[in-house]
Amino acid sequence: MAAPPHWAIATHKGGTGKSKLIELIAAAAAEKGDRVLVVDMDAQANITRRLRAQIPAEPAERRQSSLASVLERPGKGEIARVLVPSGWGGVYSERITVAPGHLDLELLALTAGQPSSSRRLLTALAGVVDDFDLVLIDCPPNLLSHLIDNAWTASDLLWVPVEPEFDAVEAARRVVERVERDRDLLNPDLAVAGFVINRFRSQLTLHKQRAEETAGIISPAAVCPVRFPELVALKNGSEFAQPMSELGTEGRAMATLGADAYAWMTTRGQMLMGAAA
Ligand SMILES: Nc1ncnc2c1ncn2[C@@H]1O[C@H](COP(=O)(O)OP(=O)(O)OP(=O)(O)O)[C@@H](O)[C@H]1O
Numbered sequence: 500m501a502a503p504p505h506w507a508i509a510t511h512k513g514g515t516g517k518s519k520l521i522e523l524i525a526a527a528a529a530e531k532g533d534r535v536l537v538v539d540m541d542a543q544a545n546i547t548r549r550l551r552a553q554i555p556a557e558p559a560e561r562r563q564s565s566l567a568s569v570l571e572r573p574g575k576g577e578i579a580r581v582l583v584p585s586g587w588g589g590v591y592s593e594r595i596t597v598a599p600g601h602l603d604l605e606l607l608a609l610t611a612g613q614p615s616s617s618r619r620l621l622t623a624l625a626g627v628v629d630d631f632d633l634v635l636i637d638c639p640p641n642l643l644s645h646l647i648d649n650a651w652t653a654s655d656l657l658w659v660p661v662e663p664e665f666d667a668v669e670a671a672r673r674v675v676e677r678v679e680r681d682r683d684l685l686n687p688d689l690a691v692a693g694f695v696i697n698r699f700r701s702q703l704t705l706h707k708q709r710a711e712e713t714a715g716i717i718s719p720a721a722v723c724p725v726r727f728p729e730l731v732a733l734k735n736g737s738e739f740a741q742p743m744s745e746l747g748t749e750g751r752a753m754a755t756l757g758a759d760a761y762a763w764m765t766t767r768g769q770m771l772m773g774a775a776a
Protein backbone atom coordinates (compact mmCIF):
# COMPACT_ATOMS: atom_id res chain seq x y z
CA MET A 500 0.00 0.00 0.00
CA ALA A 501 1.28 3.50 -0.81
CA ALA A 502 2.25 5.97 1.91
CA PRO A 503 0.90 7.27 4.28
CA PRO A 504 0.63 4.38 6.69
CA HIS A 505 -2.91 3.10 7.25
CA TRP A 506 -3.46 1.87 10.80
CA ALA A 507 -6.61 0.08 11.92
CA ILE A 508 -7.39 -0.06 15.63
CA ALA A 509 -9.30 -3.26 16.16
CA THR A 510 -10.48 -5.97 18.50
CA HIS A 511 -13.86 -7.58 18.80
CA LYS A 512 -13.97 -7.10 22.56
CA GLY A 513 -16.14 -4.04 23.08
CA GLY A 514 -15.13 -1.10 25.22
CA THR A 515 -11.40 -1.88 25.42
CA GLY A 516 -10.39 1.60 24.28
CA LYS A 517 -10.20 1.43 20.48
CA SER A 518 -11.81 4.81 19.98
CA LYS A 519 -9.93 6.19 23.00
CA LEU A 520 -6.63 5.17 21.42
CA ILE A 521 -7.66 6.90 18.19
CA GLU A 522 -8.44 10.09 20.17
CA LEU A 523 -5.02 9.97 21.85
CA ILE A 524 -3.04 9.13 18.73
CA ALA A 525 -4.84 11.62 16.49
CA ALA A 526 -4.24 14.36 19.08
CA ALA A 527 -0.57 13.41 19.49
CA ALA A 528 -0.07 13.36 15.73
CA ALA A 529 -1.69 16.78 15.30
CA GLU A 530 0.36 18.25 18.15
CA LYS A 531 3.52 16.94 16.47
CA GLY A 532 2.53 18.54 13.15
CA ASP A 533 1.23 15.46 11.33
CA ARG A 534 -1.98 15.54 9.27
CA VAL A 535 -4.31 12.70 10.19
CA LEU A 536 -7.34 11.22 8.49
CA VAL A 537 -9.63 9.42 10.96
CA VAL A 538 -11.99 6.97 9.28
CA ASP A 539 -14.93 6.01 11.48
CA MET A 540 -15.98 2.50 10.44
CA ASP A 541 -18.12 1.99 13.54
CA ALA A 542 -21.88 2.43 13.24
CA GLN A 543 -21.82 3.79 16.80
CA ALA A 544 -19.91 6.75 15.35
CA ASN A 545 -18.26 7.41 18.70
CA ILE A 546 -15.03 8.84 17.32
CA THR A 547 -17.00 11.13 14.99
CA ARG A 548 -18.71 12.67 18.01
CA ARG A 549 -15.63 12.69 20.25
CA LEU A 550 -13.56 14.57 17.68
CA ARG A 551 -16.49 16.97 17.21
CA ALA A 552 -16.50 16.28 13.49
CA GLN A 553 -18.37 19.11 11.80
CA ILE A 554 -21.31 17.07 10.49
CA PRO A 555 -24.71 18.38 9.36
CA ALA A 556 -27.43 18.67 12.00
CA GLU A 557 -30.25 17.46 9.75
CA PRO A 558 -30.55 13.59 9.95
CA ALA A 559 -31.03 12.82 6.21
CA GLU A 560 -28.21 15.16 5.28
CA ARG A 561 -26.07 13.61 7.98
CA ARG A 562 -26.40 10.17 6.39
CA GLN A 563 -25.53 11.53 2.94
CA SER A 564 -22.46 13.18 4.43
CA SER A 565 -21.16 10.01 6.07
CA LEU A 566 -19.24 6.86 5.19
CA ALA A 567 -22.55 4.96 5.10
CA SER A 568 -23.43 6.78 1.90
CA VAL A 569 -19.89 6.69 0.43
CA LEU A 570 -19.45 2.95 0.90
CA GLU A 571 -22.69 1.96 -0.85
CA ARG A 572 -20.99 2.14 -4.25
CA PRO A 573 -17.85 4.23 -4.00
CA GLY A 574 -15.99 5.75 -6.89
CA LYS A 575 -12.22 6.19 -6.59
CA GLY A 576 -11.45 8.79 -3.97
CA GLU A 577 -15.13 9.36 -3.18
CA ILE A 578 -14.44 9.65 0.54
CA ALA A 579 -13.26 13.21 -0.22
CA ARG A 580 -16.87 14.40 -0.49
CA VAL A 581 -17.63 13.66 3.19
CA LEU A 582 -14.39 14.73 4.87
CA VAL A 583 -14.79 17.31 7.63
CA PRO A 584 -12.40 18.84 10.14
CA SER A 585 -12.35 17.99 13.83
CA GLY A 586 -14.14 20.67 15.84
CA TRP A 587 -11.56 20.62 18.64
CA GLY A 588 -10.10 23.88 17.32
CA GLY A 589 -6.53 25.09 16.82
CA VAL A 590 -4.00 22.63 15.44
CA TYR A 591 -6.50 19.81 15.95
CA SER A 592 -8.98 21.31 13.49
CA GLU A 593 -6.16 22.16 11.09
CA ARG A 594 -4.65 18.70 11.13
CA ILE A 595 -7.35 16.16 12.05
CA THR A 596 -9.87 15.33 9.33
CA VAL A 597 -12.74 12.91 9.89
CA ALA A 598 -14.64 10.59 7.57
CA PRO A 599 -17.80 10.43 9.70
CA GLY A 600 -19.46 7.21 10.79
CA HIS A 601 -23.21 6.65 10.80
CA LEU A 602 -25.68 4.09 12.14
CA ASP A 603 -26.47 2.98 8.58
CA LEU A 604 -22.97 1.54 8.23
CA GLU A 605 -24.63 -1.58 9.70
CA LEU A 606 -26.77 -1.88 6.57
CA LEU A 607 -23.74 -2.40 4.35
CA ALA A 608 -23.62 -5.96 5.66
CA LEU A 609 -26.64 -6.66 3.42
CA THR A 610 -24.49 -6.14 0.34
CA ALA A 611 -21.45 -7.99 1.63
CA GLY A 612 -21.54 -10.74 -0.97
CA GLN A 613 -21.21 -8.47 -4.00
CA PRO A 614 -17.99 -8.60 -6.06
CA SER A 615 -15.14 -6.61 -4.50
CA SER A 616 -17.43 -5.46 -1.73
CA SER A 617 -14.64 -5.71 0.84
CA ARG A 618 -12.53 -3.30 -1.26
CA ARG A 619 -14.99 -0.43 -1.00
CA LEU A 620 -13.11 1.55 1.64
CA LEU A 621 -9.84 1.05 -0.24
CA THR A 622 -11.47 2.39 -3.42
CA ALA A 623 -13.05 5.32 -1.59
CA LEU A 624 -9.66 6.31 -0.12
CA ALA A 625 -7.72 6.10 -3.40
CA GLY A 626 -5.68 9.24 -4.01
CA VAL A 627 -7.30 11.19 -1.18
CA VAL A 628 -4.80 9.90 1.36
CA ASP A 629 -1.92 11.69 -0.37
CA ASP A 630 -2.87 14.79 1.65
CA PHE A 631 -2.21 13.04 4.97
CA ASP A 632 0.68 11.68 7.02
CA LEU A 633 -1.40 8.98 8.71
CA VAL A 634 -4.74 7.24 8.23
CA LEU A 635 -6.40 5.89 11.38
CA ILE A 636 -9.33 3.51 10.99
CA ASP A 637 -11.61 3.01 14.00
CA CYS A 638 -13.12 -0.48 13.81
CA PRO A 639 -16.40 -1.72 15.28
CA PRO A 640 -16.25 -4.27 18.12
CA ASN A 641 -16.49 -7.40 15.99
CA LEU A 642 -14.23 -9.70 14.04
CA LEU A 643 -16.13 -11.35 11.22
CA SER A 644 -18.06 -8.58 9.56
CA HIS A 645 -18.26 -6.68 6.32
CA LEU A 646 -17.05 -3.50 8.00
CA ILE A 647 -14.02 -5.27 9.46
CA ASP A 648 -13.23 -6.81 6.08
CA ASN A 649 -13.32 -3.34 4.51
CA ALA A 650 -11.23 -1.80 7.28
CA TRP A 651 -8.60 -4.51 7.15
CA THR A 652 -8.45 -4.60 3.37
CA ALA A 653 -7.57 -0.90 3.50
CA SER A 654 -4.97 -1.19 6.29
CA ASP A 655 -1.26 -1.88 6.47
CA LEU A 656 -1.11 -2.48 10.18
CA LEU A 657 -3.49 -3.45 12.97
CA TRP A 658 -3.08 -2.27 16.55
CA VAL A 659 -5.03 -4.02 19.26
CA PRO A 660 -5.96 -2.29 22.52
CA VAL A 661 -6.01 -4.82 25.33
CA GLU A 662 -7.32 -4.58 28.86
CA PRO A 663 -5.26 -6.77 31.18
CA GLU A 664 -8.06 -9.24 31.82
CA PHE A 665 -8.90 -12.66 30.43
CA ASP A 666 -11.57 -11.86 27.83
CA ALA A 667 -9.68 -8.98 26.28
CA VAL A 668 -6.45 -10.98 25.98
CA GLU A 669 -8.39 -13.83 24.35
CA ALA A 670 -9.99 -11.36 21.94
CA ALA A 671 -6.51 -10.06 21.01
CA ARG A 672 -5.40 -13.61 20.33
CA ARG A 673 -8.39 -14.15 18.04
CA VAL A 674 -7.58 -10.99 16.08
CA VAL A 675 -4.14 -12.44 15.36
CA GLU A 676 -5.65 -15.82 14.44
CA ARG A 677 -8.10 -14.23 12.04
CA VAL A 678 -5.39 -12.17 10.34
CA GLU A 679 -3.27 -15.30 9.92
CA ARG A 680 -6.24 -17.27 8.58
CA ASP A 681 -7.71 -14.70 6.19
CA ARG A 682 -4.77 -12.49 5.26
CA ASP A 683 -4.47 -13.94 1.76
CA LEU A 684 -8.17 -13.40 1.08
CA LEU A 685 -8.37 -9.87 2.44
CA ASN A 686 -4.99 -8.24 2.20
CA PRO A 687 -1.68 -10.13 1.86
CA ASP A 688 0.25 -7.12 3.26
CA LEU A 689 -1.72 -6.89 6.50
CA ALA A 690 0.18 -7.32 9.77
CA VAL A 691 -0.77 -7.16 13.42
CA ALA A 692 1.71 -4.53 14.54
CA GLY A 693 1.14 -4.72 18.25
CA PHE A 694 -0.88 -4.31 21.39
CA VAL A 695 -1.55 -1.30 23.57
CA ILE A 696 -2.47 -2.05 27.17
CA ASN A 697 -5.25 0.08 28.57
CA ARG A 698 -6.69 0.46 32.08
CA PHE A 699 -3.49 -0.99 33.56
CA ARG A 700 -3.18 -1.15 37.36
CA SER A 701 0.48 -1.81 38.12
CA GLN A 702 -0.24 -2.91 41.70
CA LEU A 703 -2.44 -5.82 40.54
CA THR A 704 -0.63 -9.14 40.07
CA LEU A 705 -3.39 -10.25 37.74
CA HIS A 706 -2.79 -7.25 35.47
CA LYS A 707 0.93 -8.02 35.34
CA GLN A 708 0.14 -11.63 34.44
CA ARG A 709 -2.26 -10.62 31.68
CA ALA A 710 0.31 -8.16 30.34
CA GLU A 711 2.83 -11.01 30.18
CA GLU A 712 0.30 -13.19 28.37
CA THR A 713 -0.23 -10.38 25.88
CA ALA A 714 3.54 -10.31 25.31
CA GLY A 715 3.35 -14.02 24.51
CA ILE A 716 0.81 -13.59 21.67
CA ILE A 717 3.41 -12.29 19.19
CA SER A 718 6.47 -11.18 21.16
CA PRO A 719 7.31 -8.76 24.00
CA ALA A 720 8.50 -6.32 21.32
CA ALA A 721 4.94 -6.11 20.01
CA VAL A 722 3.58 -4.67 23.27
CA CYS A 723 3.63 -0.91 23.62
CA PRO A 724 5.77 0.01 26.65
CA VAL A 725 3.31 2.82 27.40
CA ARG A 726 0.44 1.43 29.47
CA PHE A 727 -2.56 3.67 29.97
CA PRO A 728 -4.03 3.77 33.49
CA GLU A 729 -7.73 4.00 34.24
CA LEU A 730 -8.26 7.69 34.86
CA VAL A 731 -11.16 10.10 35.11
CA ALA A 732 -9.42 12.50 32.73
CA LEU A 733 -9.34 9.82 30.03
CA LYS A 734 -13.06 9.14 30.54
CA ASN A 735 -13.89 12.85 30.54
CA GLY A 736 -12.09 13.48 27.27
CA SER A 737 -14.47 11.06 25.56
CA GLU A 738 -17.55 12.16 27.49
CA PHE A 739 -17.09 15.84 26.77
CA ALA A 740 -15.41 15.42 23.38
CA GLN A 741 -12.27 17.32 24.31
CA PRO A 742 -8.55 16.74 23.73
CA MET A 743 -6.54 15.62 26.74
CA SER A 744 -4.44 18.79 26.60
CA GLU A 745 -7.50 20.75 27.78
CA LEU A 746 -8.23 18.53 30.78
CA GLY A 747 -5.96 19.90 33.47
CA THR A 748 -2.80 18.37 34.87
CA GLU A 749 -4.05 14.78 34.61
CA GLY A 750 -5.21 15.35 31.06
CA ARG A 751 -1.87 16.86 30.03
CA ALA A 752 -0.07 13.88 31.58
CA MET A 753 -2.24 11.57 29.47
CA ALA A 754 -1.54 13.67 26.37
CA THR A 755 2.18 13.07 27.06
CA LEU A 756 1.55 9.32 27.36
CA GLY A 757 -0.38 9.51 24.09
CA ALA A 758 2.61 11.22 22.44
CA ASP A 759 4.94 8.53 23.80
CA ALA A 760 2.64 5.78 22.51
CA TYR A 761 2.43 7.49 19.11
CA ALA A 762 6.23 7.75 18.91
CA TRP A 763 6.62 4.06 19.74
CA MET A 764 3.89 3.02 17.26
CA THR A 765 5.46 5.15 14.54
CA THR A 766 8.89 3.58 15.03
CA ARG A 767 7.52 0.05 15.19
CA GLY A 768 5.22 0.67 12.24
CA GLN A 769 8.12 1.98 10.13
CA MET A 770 10.22 -1.01 11.10
CA LEU A 771 7.47 -3.48 10.15
CA MET A 772 6.57 -1.74 6.90
CA GLY A 773 10.25 -1.39 5.99
CA ALA A 774 10.72 -5.09 6.61
CA ALA A 775 7.74 -5.89 4.36
CA ALA A 776 8.97 -3.67 1.49
N1 LIG B 1 -7.91 4.25 30.42
C1 LIG B 1 -9.14 4.69 30.56
N2 LIG B 1 -9.55 5.34 31.69
C2 LIG B 1 -10.81 5.78 31.83
N3 LIG B 1 -11.77 5.63 30.91
C3 LIG B 1 -11.42 5.00 29.77
C4 LIG B 1 -10.11 4.50 29.52
N4 LIG B 1 -10.08 3.92 28.29
C5 LIG B 1 -11.31 4.06 27.79
N5 LIG B 1 -12.11 4.69 28.67
C6 LIG B 1 -13.54 4.98 28.52
O1 LIG B 1 -14.21 3.73 28.42
C7 LIG B 1 -15.25 3.82 27.46
C8 LIG B 1 -14.99 2.79 26.36
O2 LIG B 1 -13.83 3.20 25.64
P1 LIG B 1 -13.86 3.28 24.06
O3 LIG B 1 -15.19 3.79 23.59
O4 LIG B 1 -12.67 3.99 23.63
O5 LIG B 1 -13.74 1.73 23.74
P2 LIG B 1 -14.02 1.02 22.35
O6 LIG B 1 -13.17 -0.18 22.33
O7 LIG B 1 -13.87 1.99 21.24
O8 LIG B 1 -15.56 0.63 22.51
P3 LIG B 1 -16.45 -0.04 21.34
O9 LIG B 1 -16.06 -1.47 21.33
O10 LIG B 1 -17.85 0.20 21.81
O11 LIG B 1 -16.12 0.67 20.06
C9 LIG B 1 -15.27 5.25 26.95
O12 LIG B 1 -16.18 5.97 27.73
C10 LIG B 1 -13.85 5.74 27.24
O13 LIG B 1 -13.77 7.11 27.48
Ligand SMILES: [Mg+2]
Nearest residue numbers: 517518541545
Ligand atom coordinates in the same frame (compact mmCIF):
# COMPACT_ATOMS: atom_id res chain seq x y z
MG1 LIG C 1 -15.13 2.41 19.67
